[in-house]
Amino acid sequence: MRPSTTFDNTSVLEYESTLELKDREGKTATFKKxxxxxxxxxxxxxxxxxxxxxxxxxxxxxxxxxTPVDRYRTGYKTYILISRRQVKAKGDMDxxxxxxxxxxxxxxxxxxxxxxxxxxxxxxxINVAFPRSRPPKHTVLIExxxxxxxxxxxxxxxxxxxxxxxxxxxHHPLLYEN
Numbered sequence: 001m002r003p004s005t006t007f008d009n010t011s012v013l014e015y016e017s018t019l020e021l022k023d024r025e026g027k028t029a030t031f032k033k034x035x036x037x038x039x040x041x042x043x044x045x046x047x048x049x050x051x052x053x054x055x056x057x058x059x060x061x062x063x064x065x066x067t068p069v070d071r072y073r074t075g076y077k078t079y080i081l082i083s084r085r086q087v088k089a090k091g092d093m094d095x096x097x098x099x100x101x102x103x104x105x106x107x108x109x110x111x112x113x114x115x116x117x118x119x120x121x122x123x124x125x126i127n128v129a130f131p132r133s134r135p136p137k138h139t140v141l142i143e144x145x146x147x148x149x150x151x152x153x154x155x156x157x158x159x160x161x162x163x164x165x166x167x168x169x170x171h172h173p174l175l176y177e178n
Contacts, residue, residue, distance in 0.1 A: 009044050010037040012121040013093070019113050020129040020163075026106030032099040037119070044088040049080040049098060050118070059101035065094060117177045125169040132162035139166045144178045 017033035037047070047066060051057055058078060061068055066082040073079075088094070115126055130136050139152040156166050 009041045010039055010047070010119055012037050012119045012124075014123045014125075015121055016123075016125040016127070017115065018127040018129060021106055021131055021134060024131060024133040026108075026111065026134075027104055029102040029105055030099060031102060032097070035096045035098070037094050037096065039088045039090055039092045039094075042089050044092075045084055045086075047082045047084065047094070047096065049082060049096075050077050050116075051080070051100070052077045052114075053102060053105050055102055055104035055107075057100065057102050057105065059103060061098075061100040063096060063098040065096070114178055117173045117175055120175060121173055123169070123171055124173050125167065127165055127167045129159075130164040130166075132164075135164045136166055141168050142178075143174070145174055145176065 012035055014036040015033065017031065020030050020032075022028040022030065031051075046069075049063070049068075058071075058080070061080065063080075063082055066084050068080050069083045070081040071078055072081075082096070084094070113126075113128060115124070117124065126141075128136075128139070136153075136156050139156065141150040141152055143149070150168065152166050152168055155168065156164055159165055
């Protein structure tokens with residue numbers, strides 16, 4: 001019998017994230033994500049989240065369902081262990097809604113935001129929202145493992161409140177893709 005890891009015990013049916021820059025200088029931002037997962041084994045009691053970035057991250061970390069019970073850092077990543085407070089069985093599903101704040105994370109004239117695919121995923125959507133006073137100048141999505149890029153400039157939309165949003169969506173992204 002081999003021990004299970006988070007890579008083995010779930011598949012992600014839907015993943016959608018939104019990074020929102022709150023001010024022109026990039027001093028404050030929020031990150032929100034929704035992950036709909038299916039458990040691939042019995043007796044799952046926790047889910048593992050992960051984060052990394054410049055500045056102060058994971059401010060006011062919140063998630064539903066579950067309770068964040070531990071954080072630890074390995075290399076540049078911080079892992080957050082979310083207790084489900086109940087035992088999940090193979091085939092059960094959860095929809096996690098997770099958000100946190102970021103301070104001093106986007107201060108340079110050009111920045112990057114990275115998503116790392118660590119589970120088999122059916123649908124992935126990434127959104128970045130910019131304040132009215134800081135519209136996107138140039139947006140590019142890079143799939144490192146596939147060695148290809150996508151110019152997203154034409155996808156920039158002005159929202160009704162004057163903010164800007166750039167979105168990208170794919171189905172069945174490559175496992176371990178950044």
